[in-house]
Amino acid sequence: MARIRVSVLGPATLEVDGVPVRLTPLTKRLLVRLVAAEGEPVPVRVLRRDVWAVDDERHSQAHRRRNEVQKRVLELRRALDPGQSGTGARVLRTEQLMAAPVPETAYRLVLGPGELDCADFTALVDSALLAAPASAADRLAAALALVRGRPLTEASDDAFALPLIRRLTALQETARRQLIRSRVELGRHDLALPVAERLVRERPDDPEAAALLDSLRERLRERHGRELLRQPVGVPGPDLVVVRGDLFDQHDANLVVGFTDTFDTATERDLVISRESVQGQLVERLFGGDRRSLDDRLQAGLKSVRPLRTERPQDKPRGRRVRYPLGTTVPLPVDGRRVFAVAYSRLGNDLVARSAPDELRASLDALWPAVARYGLFKPVALPLIGSGLARVVELDRTQLLLMIAESFAAHCRHEPATAPELRVVIRPADLERTDLSAVGAFLRTARHVGGAADGRW
Known part of the structure; x- marks a missing residue:
């Protein structure tokens, strides 16, 4: 039997075995009239009235009336059953109505599940x-x-x-x-x-x-809430989200906090680390001002990392003197989540932090594998790294955000299960200097063309 599909939720169409069948306007109207009967038989005289718009015909015209209807019925049956498998007779049935003074021919459309x-x-x-x-x-x-x-x-x-x-x-x-x-x-x-x-x-x-x-x-x-942008990274892939607010208010997410290559935490008198910096706030907001606890966890995580060198006391009289490679990332367990301490700038012996675009990009590229390994597949939130005391002056805030997005997207092309969401938290004061539409356009394009050509900004 042929597979029939009649569609009337819109312009009427007929498909047989998945192939559209062209119907003349009058035959299509006949099909619609039979569908409207919802499985009930429709007498020939009613079909003439509703399909042909002919009513009150004389008895002498009854034969002609039946012939015209039968002709269209035959055309519809052939359309329903081009292979002559018997489907036409099954779907479009001829019946005799006995309730009238004389037997009256009628037609009934019988369609099963999946056919209408x-x-x-x-x-x-x-x-x-x-x-x-x-x-x-x-x-x-x-x-x-x-x-x-x-x-x-x-x-x-x-x-x-x-x-x-x-x-x-x-x-x-x-x-x-x-x-x-x-x-x-x-x-x-x-x-x-x-x-x-x-x-x-x-x-x-x-x-x-x-x-x-x-x-x-x-x-x-x-x-x-304060969400400003949400765009998928890759197909499939996590979302990159930009929110306005405070990094330490992202209670459902792991956090990324940038450090210098010496992993200093001392904020006394703002001589080594500024209390207003993200590192300075980390001590107060997540460690209750207990800098020793933070230091102990950092040093435990750094034991497996080979230092680059150690400064002499006369060259660097304040702060830590052991330097680690940029990109070194220490995952710190805090209240069931992780704080990823990543070194992305160098603290000079003059106690001024400095970083360059290539160094920042390399540090970001080294960060994501640690997030994938230790992040417990939680959302990960980070500030607009490079826009503050790290002094990446070569890039504006839009370029910094684009660098973060491209670095994360490049990593997720190889390891999409790194995190369900990367959340970049921007301070309200930085918003007017950040073009979020450019970031959204980049991510939409990168999903289709496989990312930026060289990954440099």
Whole structure:
């Protein structure tokens, strides 16, 4: 038997064995009229009236009337069954109605599961209304994907089609509202939003739909909070997120804190490390001012790292004198997460930290493997590294953010399971000097072309 697919959720179409079949306008209208009968037989005289718009014919014209209908019925059967396998007679049946004064010929369209889109649509929506949110969302999305336009488009103004059109239209609205509700219950407000927007476009005077859309938008704003940019890194890959705020308020994430190559922590009188720097805040915010505890953990992590050299006391009278390679990363366990202390600048003997773009990039490239290994697959947050006391003056804030994004993207092309999210935390004062649209454009392009050509900024 041929595989039939009749679609009326939009302009009527017919497919047989997956191949579209072209129908003449009159034969297509006959098909739509039989679909509108919803499985009931339609007498020849009714078909003449509804399809041919001919009524009140004299009895002498009855034979001609039957011949014209039979001709179109035969054409439709051939369209349904080009291989003459018997499908045409099964789907489009001839019956005799005995209720009239004389037996009357009628035709009935009988389509099974998977053969009529509006029947599949109805079954999916009906089952979804009794399902759990995840199953409901899946079925409702599948149902709405069947909709291509107004139901029974070719008969949208005909009385015979109005009952089915009204039922399908109402069911479509119910499906959209239930899909929004299901996605909200699943926490996917972002997926519920476009459904609500389409509902409002189609029902601009519906205050309930407008209120629903406003509520969704407000909840999305609340969910994003201070989030300014969210863009996937790679296909597949984690998200790169830019937020406005304080690094130490990212309680759900591992943190990246930049250090100098000596891993100094002393903030007394701001002589070695400034108390306003991220390193200085780390001591107060996560270690309660206990610098010794931080030092002990740093030194334990550095035992396995070979130093570059040790400065003489007369050359560097203050601070630590053992220097480590840039890119050295020490994962510090703190309250169930990690703080990644990464050396990305050199502390001169004059106690001034300095770094260059190539050194910063190399340090970032060395950071991500440590995050992948020790990060427990948590989100990882870092400040706009290089914009403060490290004095990477060759790059503006946009270029620094682009460097972070490109370095992370390059690593994730080889190891996408590094972290579910990289969160760059920008201070409000830095926002006006950072072009986030350029970063978003870079990430969108990099997903399709495999990243920047040379990875240098």
